[in-house]
Amino acid sequence: MKTLVWVEHEGGALKDATLSAVTAAAKLGEVHLLVAGANISGVAAEAAQVAGVGKVHVADDAAYEHALPENIAPLIVGLMGHHDAFLAPATSNGKNIAPRVAALLDVVQISDILSVESADTFTRPTYAGNAIATVKTSDPKLVITVRGTAFEKAAKEGGAGTVEAVSSTGDKALSSFIGAEIAKLERPELTSAKVIVSGGRALKDGPTFESTIFPLADKLGAAVGASRAAVDAGYVPNDYQVGQTGKIVAPEVYVAVGISGAIQHLAGMKDSKTIIAINKDEDAPIFQVADIGLVGDLFKVVPEFTEKL
Amino acid sequence: MKLLVPVKRVIDYNVKPRVKADGTGVDLANVKMSMNPFDEIAVEEAIRLKEKGVASEIIAVSVGPAKAQETLRTALAMGADRAILIETDTEVEPLAVAKLLAKIAEEEMPGIVILGKQAIDDDSNQTGQMLAALLDWAQGTFASKVEVSGNMIAVTREVDGGLETVSLKLPAIVTTDLRLNEPRYASLPNIMKAKSKPLAQKKPEDYGVDITPRLTTLKVEEPPKRVAGIKVADVDELITKLKALGVAA
DSSP states (O other), X not given: OEEEEEOOEETTEEOTHHXXXXXXXXXXXXXXXXXXXXXXHHHHHHHHHSTTEEEEEEEEOGGGTTOOHHHHHHHHHHHGXXXXXXXXXXXXXXXXXXXXXXXXXXXXXXXXXXXXXXXTEEEEEEGGXXXXXXXXXXXXXXXXEEOGGGSOOOOSSSOOOEEEXXXXXXXXXXXXXXXXXXXXXXXXXXXXXXXXXXXXXXXXXXXXXXXXXXXXXXXXXXXXXXXXXXXXXXXXXXXXXXXXXXXXXXXXXXXXXXXXXXHHHHHHHTTOSEEEEEESOTTOGXXXXXXXXXXXXXXXXXXXXXXXX | OEEEEEOOEEEOTTSOOOBOTTSSSBOOTTOOEEEOHHHHHHHHHHHHHHHTTSOSEEEEEEEEOTTHHHHHHXXXXXXXXXXXEEEOOSOOOHXXXXXXXXXXXXXXXXXXXXXXXXXTTTOOOOHHHHHHHHHTOEEEEEEEEEEEETTEEEEEEEETTEEEEEEEESSEEEEXXXXXXXXXXOOHHHHHHHTTSOEEEEOGGGGTOOOOOSEEEEEEEOOOOXXXXXXXXXXXXXXXXXXXXXXXX
């Protein structure tokens, strides 16, 4: 089987989520990549180095610069004439593009796969991860998004892909990019961090969240996350949100501070290797999934913890 | 401008889903069902656009069992003007739903189709994007803010690193994210009034769309369970345990 993986990139560098999709694709067959964007020769060269990659298709056009699905989907559909499967990382861009490709090909999409069981059978989470479905498709081509935390990342070196330019399908003139407010991160990115410290509603307000959670995160070299309750209450922006409706994470260590453990939050972090919970309510559901729990007032415990580390 | 708002009847947000013992699916017998929360946000946004004078009529549509009428009545009670139910007991995949919605869009010619970014049962996150593809319209997914001006709509989207704004040519598809708005509750008088609003009943065959599933669900299982670990008495013990795990230096 020939697979085509959409390469997500930013600031001239390949994003890690792509590497998990490459691993999933390699389980199906030959791995080809698509790098689309403007001035992307650097990304294309980086993509060709990824272990196990065959061909790297490169579409260099301003129409592809901001990953607008209206422009990128027709490009992918054109390439699917000689590929059997299309895979994208289940990132906000991947989720935006892949279903558009699937509909144009008149095939179903299999979202957020956790494993490749065979050439037509996959597992995927449903009901916020409370039910894992094994599904088999009868469609002639596959369109898949890949959950990054479920697959190892392919090595960024050791590959010898051949770069091949593909002609542009142009600008459909349906949409245009206006601007972005991308949060400047002084800490690791949530989805790739080894350690995450998350805060919940119990943190009271934005300044308290920052003065309590940030120092601990910095001591641990951790990314900062939050429960939906904390985001809804306006303590931190939405891109901090861990959960069914936010980011799905699986770090080595997840520290949940003042988070009760709603189903929707657990869905986003329960695959973490070690979970530590700090909460004053000893019956909080978070303790049912935590490896180490500490019942106590977070405003006393967290500063002490930060200091003693 | 007309607005089309597709809504889905799903397990209530607060109910913990139970996987059936025979592994065929999730047990939905005697379980509270509600409107998909993201679709509620879509209905609310449509009503706000009507209140602002941007839209003239809101049509709610659902594809599902006869009981999805209740979901449509909720949308009508919130403020939709009329509803269409495409009734089927088959489990309908996002691609088939998108095909049905495309037919309705061709009939009704809405300026915007606003729908939830994903349903909380199958978590597919596909229907809006597929509908946009079938209609060859622009799509603004995961919206946290929308602004219509003339024949364009600016959609601010929740993306991995923060927010992004795109400008789309109308007609367009918008899928909602959580922070777009807080849906209103339907008042009792409006619930009563909704009972007399028009609700058309259709079948997938009426639109000539084949909804035969392409996916077979071989089994449904509970995820591997985590077992509760230990409780520690104080911070010193916590640090000792972490060191034993090699987490803290």
